[in-house]
Amino acid sequence: MIKNYLKIAWRGLIRNKGYSSINIVGLSMGLAACMLIVLYVGHELSYDKFHGNADNIYQAETEMTFGKDPIYIPYLDYSEGPKSKISVAGIEEYLRYQKISENVLVTNTETPSLKFSEDNILFADPNFFEFFSFNLTNGNKREVLINPNSMVISERIATKYFADADPIGKSLQLFGNMLFTITGVAENPPSNSSIHFDFIMPISSMLRIEKYKEDIEQGYSNFTTLFLLDELADPKMVEASLLNSIGKNSGDDLQKKYLLKPLRSLHLGEDWAKNKYIRIFPLVALLILILALVNYASLSTARSTTRSKEVGVRKVMGAPRKAIAQQFYFESALYTVISFVFGYFLCLTTQSKFFELLGVEVDKAFIYSPEMLLSLLLLLLLTIFLAAAYPAILLSSFKPIVVLQGKMSKQQGGVALRKFFTVFQFSISVVLIICALVMDRQLDFFRHADTGVDRENIVMLPFSGNLGKHFGAFQEEVSSLSEIVETTSGILPLYKGHNMMSAQSDTGDEMIFLPTLTINKDFISMMGLDWAIPPKDSIAQMGNKSAVIINQAAVARLSLKDNPIHQKINDRYEIQGVLKDFNYSSLHHKIGALSLFVKNDPSYAWLEQGGVLYAKVGPKTNIPTILDELKIIYQKYENEQPFEYYFLDDVFDSQYKAEDRLAKIFGAFTGFAILIAVMGLFGLATFTALQRRKEIGIRKVLGASVENVATLLSKDFLKLVLLAICIASPFAYWFMDKWMENFAYKAPISWWIFVLAGVGTLAVALATIGFQSIKTATTNPIKSLRTE
Template sequence: MFKNYIKIAWRNLWKNRGYSSINIVGLAIGLACCLLIVLYIHDELSYDKYHVNKDRIYRVINSFEENEKLIRHDVWGVAPIGPALKADFPEVKNVVQFSGVTSISLKNNEKVFQEERVFFMDSTAFDVFSWKVLAGNPTTALTAPYTAVLTASTAKKYFGNENPIGKTLEGGLAAGRADPGLYKVTAVIEDVPTNSHFTFDALLSMSTFRKALPDYFDSWGYVDFYTYVLVSDQFNLSNFNKKIPQFLKKYSASSEGKYNFNLEPMLDAYMHSTAGRQPGVTGSVQNLYIFAIIGLFILFIACVNFMNLATSRSMERAKEVGVRKAIGASHRNLILQFMFESLALVFIAALLALLLVIILLPSMEAFAGKHFAWSSLFNLTTFSIFLGIVTITGIIAASYPAFILARFKPVEVLKGTFKTAAGGQFLRKGLVIFQFGLSIVLIAGTCIVFSQLHHLQHTNLGFQQDQMLVIDYNFDNEINKNLESIKNTFKRDKDVIAVSSSRSVPGAFFPNAGTEIESTEGKMVPLAPALFEVDIDFIPNMGIKMVAGRAYSRDFPADSAHSMIINEAAAKLWGYSNPQDIIGKRFAQWGKEGQVIGVVKDFNYLSLHNKVEALALRLEPWSSKFITIKLQQANLPETIARIEKTWTGLAPHIPFNYTFLDQSFQRQYEADYRFQRIFTTFSGFALFIACLGLLGLVTYTAQQRTKEIGIRKVLGSSVFGIIQLLSFDFIKLVIIAMCIAIPLAYWAMGKWLNNFAYHIDMQWWMFGIAGLSALFIALATVGYQALKAAKANPVDSLRDQ
């Protein structure tokens, strides 16, 4: 019997090659999309799980309050918390601390690179984290000052195939955390896995940092450290939290009553943390839910299409069922036969889906920002999930057609009085409404995502973005000593409009500064605004507008010691709704005292995900890291070549590391662009599969009304009239889908837009485009099949079949 099932299944597949191809391709695309989404979600959820002690690693989340108001809730915190936790809590078995990310130029003979992903880290790093050591002793690798651990790719970049252990790299100024010196390579580790919430190319010993700035390690006010702890197997977070108040009371004199903390599991760092100042990138749970829902919907649509296309051909096989039953075939045998045929299609679709995924896998890195190795596709978890999806899909997709076909009554079929049940028609129409409702939601979502990202690209941020060349020289002392001379040299270039220097530029790292400003009541109120350390030319060069007071000026020599400029948000934070009223008020910040001389218009120095927060612009050019050059439009490549030549003559010891400000600022939206690409692509696949489903229902309806169409043509009905007859019912279904989908899309995309502090307002045309697009696609799909039915020979239609 099994052999007979195979023969019949093969004959039917071959006889109906076009139908089978549509069915297989639709389901294969659905399964492939679902598998790709599973790979993406699995990778997102795998972050940091490669660490052996992953469930026992926590990190300190630091909270800072001013005037009983929470002003910061960051991972980035103070150094003394680490040793204090180790000393006061026996359940804390080990502590590792590392600095904020550091940029440092490293040199080996003629090979000079500026490394942007470097941390100063404690020697206990390898007791807590599980990075694979390829060479060297992990226990002592980061013990001595001026020692370094390199990743394999970094070691190869400097030393080629030579053994780097014991060799030295000449290191420049490390972002103010250590003086230049020779770093001895003490260990090499495998490149940090990409599914880590922070990654790096090199680690420098924390003792180097401590040697340069020992006072910072006892200060409860200096913030520059990430603290991670390894706890015991019996650790209970709830019990630990109960001890925190007593711990803080013990150290309250040092922290001035402003400091608080809690522990966060490391496994929550990437996907679930809400703290600021993260050591690396973070993910979005919301986006995972969106992709998971899209994946399930695509799979569901594919299953529905499979069933619709199968049942749309039920009339062709009705007589086969009648004859088989008449000669003794049992209900069970028929179900098994049709189940086998459907499962065969599902199996072929699954193989095709795997092939599609294998073909697409290499392009996923550029598309989704992730690298998927072949092993990720065939590992136990992913492959088990895929097999489960295929099995469930096969059972669901195969069961409905099998039970429907096996239920046909032989007497009715052979007499020609067989009719399909009304319930089945309602079910299929309901599924079409669901399919196109989802499609309209996805089309509207795509329009809104594109509009929001266009808004991000073209919103006036309050500063000059275009043609701004930013050179990163990493705080080099020689350059900072000769800044004015270097700037004047650049100004002599015919394509250079203006030049300035600063420690930060919009979109780059900046510190926060403890700052006191005189309030309206005459009291000195302490807060901690963001800080840009700039030169005199920064504000005019960046095109930042003044709303009160004046900018820094060479006409006022006292500006360098006794003046400060803030933004509108800072003025409001200190209680001045009118910026003019804060001009002349006293300030104290990091050893500098004087008066507020100006207020700049708020500009978006961070991405539009964030509201503009309080900012102080401190005149301190000798703390600069960047030189920003405003260029003319013409001859850009030639201009860059000339500037590079000039730079090499001025600073041959520093690589010419440059970016354009608009490009570097837009990097903050990489995750949003990645979301756009994934969302749009899978939306397109969902729409395509929905069209296949509609094609199935149109085919089914045309078959059911074959004789009616023949009679109408004989009686004089036109081709257009027949098309109109068959299309009208489906147009109604799409209109119903629009009525359901548009409010749903409005609600869902409103939730997504709330992730941005500055976002577009949803317009009616976005939903209009979605509805009309779905309507047009439906008309094209229905029209093709309706035209085919309308042009059929009425003699063939009326012949008894």
């Protein structure tokens, strides 16, 4: 019986190639989009799940409150982990690790020419591979990190430095002339791990490196600290015990407490972009799948009149309704399986671009993992059920007497349903179009907003302490280049972070955290910053450590006088000038208080720990050439850290990568939705023309023109599309208004966006319907009036 059902379904598919192609292509596209989103969302939700004790591992975080402002620090001090295990009930084990923030030169001692600057370096407790479930291909997990000079490397590093040779027992040179012996090789961390490493060395090694040893001894070191809790332990009780055991209050203004964050929540955490993706993408996937299914159901019910006599005859011959429903279920299953196969290949060919657009890497091992394959199988079964349900119920419900008397055309339920489907499809499409246009407009607003900073043609060159010791000579050589207009310097690159200091408000009732930038005297003029209250003395004379410049927002935040010149912050820093507010961070947030410390030290001692050189490139400069010249100068003073550069406007734009990616993906999914809707509209228009071919033939014989016939066939569909636009616009406005609440500065949602989306949708629909209408209207009426 099943074989017979499939044979009938296959014959129907071959006989109706046009409708079959529309159904299969539409479903394939919808399923491909769903598969991509299932893979992405599944990957994001699976982070750190592979660890055997993942559900009982928590990361400790310190919350410190100054006045009313809390600060969250995801670290503990070097000594707090061991103390916690001894004094806090419920903690079975602890692990500390610290990732090196700067690049480190790594040299193969056997082949000194094999040296690279590496950045994925961790110091960790010896129980690292027992605490976590990272696999070792070589080495004993209990012993690989016991000795202070031991090292575990990843498989990719083993290949990079030793090719096919066994690296165990060999040495690598780091941190100048320190040798580390390789005692283990670990599998590359999976893409869904929040901890990534290429080199792991024991924490005890840090005590042999002067700059790290000093920080540890003085209590300035910050270690990511994780606790493995007993299965019966209450994390809240452990937090309270941590406060009682190792937490201390420092005066009235500082309050400290500890928080435990589940390991599996760390990846998403407070990441706005990822959380938005996780919430929005499943909804988009569901909408696109519904569009494809609606497309299928609409065309299936449209063709119901051509199958009605078949159903009527089978019922007269004794076929039960159940058997007829089963036949149509198998037909739908065949269409869906074929669509699924095509959709899967489409997913495989586009997934690399999709993940690249999202800025994530997904291992093939995860893509082909049992969990993901099971998810795709469930998607297939769900699609088969949803695609087959309505057509099977509808077609198996035909009454044989009504059908065989030729009265099917009088049943209008199918027509009303198809109209609803058309409105529904185009409503979703219009919503997506409007959302894509609003997102693109907001991104354009970000890129061209007046931030109060002259960002054009400024390149930033970060450098370490090695170059910092010779910064004066380095800056002089850069300034001597004819293509460089001017230079300045600072501790941190603009838009890539800032330091903080605590400040007492002028009323004295609260402690405030004040972002700070440490800059050279030429920074303000080079960046084109404007003065609200200029300093009385020259900026060049502001080398005094007690001098500070603030912005207008800081005046308000600290409750200072309108003219705060010579007032002091914390009875220490004297205000020398007030800058007009400018955006020193992204436009997601309103401009906050800011303080600037201006340096005028000719020895540049303040840059001996590293900083950034700002160089303004002249107009009509060959950028690759000037970058090569800057690299040559840089390498004269720095042979360990690689040459890096950032253009200021690119760094500013990179703050909106999440929105840019979201807009691009919305654009791609919008294209999917429109194409699916257009295909469905084309199929319905074709079927309607086929049903009315005799009517059209008679009209043409009676003198109707091609224009009359095309208008007759098009106007009903265009009314439905217009209705869809009217329904979709308020929903799209509401949705985008909610989305825009995430931004302190935003472009208005203009009326022309809705007009453009509506006109564009009508134009596409008109072109789709018009093609089939004109084709039908120009058909020879003799063919349509010929007796069958």
